[in-house]
Amino acid sequence: MIDVEHVDFIGVSTQDVARSKHFYGEILGLPLEDDTPHGAEFRAGQVTIGFAFRDPDGNARILHRRYAP
Numbered sequence: 399m400i401d402v403e404h405v406d407f408i409g410v411s412t413q414d415v416a417r418s419k420h421f422y423g424e425i426l427g428l429p430l431e432d433d434t435p436h437g438a439e440f441r442a443g444q445v446t447i448g449f450a451f452r453d454p455d456g457n458a459r460i461l462h463r464r465y466a467p
Contacts, residue, residue: 404444411450411458418449 412418419438422428428440428447436451450458 406444407446407448409448409450415449415451422447422449 410418415435415437419430419433422440423430423438428442430438431441431446432439437449439446439448441447
């Protein structure tokens with residue numbers, strides 16, 4: 399077992415980025431932190447939820463910019 403001190407980021411793979419943006423932003427009302435054609439990041443308290451996209455081979459990818467502590 400590991401000791402988790404803090405969660406900053408959770409990556410969520412999706413096959414429909416637009417639908418995920420609608421759900422988390424408009425239905426749940428989470429604030430949008432970053433938006434690109436391939437994904438988005440929403441703030442849920444102190445946790446950022448980022449949506450993944452798929453590369454040309456179908457592999458899920460998550461790009462996340464590390465923030466200063």
